[in-house]
Amino acid sequence: MNLYSGKMNRLVEELSSLPGIGYKSAGRLADYLIRQNEERVKSLTDAITDARQNVRFCSICYTLTDSETCPICADTARDHTTIMVVEDTRDLAAYEKTGKYNGVYHVLQGAISPMMGIGPSDIKLKELIERLEKEDIKEVIIATNSSLEGETTAMYISKLIKPTGIKVSRIASGVPVGGDLENIDEITLLRALEGRIEL
């Protein structure tokens, strides 16, 4: 499409090629950006360039960070014997937001998906097993998503770890807090039933 002209059009095209940004949102964003002052725009483009050039995987947990070791892995106040396994850095961020988890993480950078041709060797699974061999780990909490891929990955990891004798757990599935039963899908309802806790 070429509904805007010249440089404006190029910006809209660039923005709309980003994930989750449609043509209309790209138009809105472009309109916003060209109205900001130069420093604001420079601050954004610098942040993009800077992150692109400097962000890499933590050498221990494989989350995205700009130092050799991420702040969580470097934090001696945290419990380094408990590893929560997540699919990506956003999931780590979601648990960090709770402020209640004091262990460390392992970021798989993906999930096993036979449909998408992503196998166990395409995610940071070998690296997890190496950590379990090297470090003194008491529990691995699998917090992959509650999707088909997440469940497949969780199952695969638990089978891999169980023989080592290290405790493996999976975060609970069920009705979200504040969730109205009538709006919840059947699979979740069944999961909530299966996972019921005696009071």
Add this chain to the structure above:
Amino acid sequence: MNLYSGKMNRLVEELSSLPGIGYKSAGRLADYLIRQNEERVKSLTDAITDARQNVRFCSICYTLTDSETCPICADTARDHTTIMVVEDTRDLAAYEKTGKYNGVYHVLQGAISPMMGIGPSDIKLKELIERLEKEDIKEVIIATNSSLEGETTAMYISKLIKPTGIKVSRIASGVPVGGDLENIDEITLLRALEGRIEL
């Protein structure tokens, strides 16, 4: 929030300050951006900087463009006696997408909104009146949004233009094509009824 580390965090903060991008989408975007190759990222940041520095208002219709006169105003094949008045360049783009409008535009760069303290002098209204005086205009089609602000602006403009004898029209409001009546709000339904056309 500081759920990501260092430069990644800065990028997420920058992105989430953009309109319509929440903290989660910003995380997803940042994750995507740092995985792209350098050229891809440079192409995006260049487009932003370039548009910010070069995009300005067309000297005739006030749409966003990077030349003194936008391609539509410069196009002699278009009907320069019909002006469609829109609130912003995105609305112009929406009508251009239909490919059926052959007139020119006038972009108000806003709408009258007493609630937000935006008066007639804050939008490109004086500039529209000047065009009507200078150019040979046969019809002004008011295509501001169907919101309170858009309707207020349409009414204001029509009152301003009517004494000049130039034909003023307003695009129709009604049930969107393919719209299911039960999902349409009452005001739209009443508008559709009022605007009914004899068959």
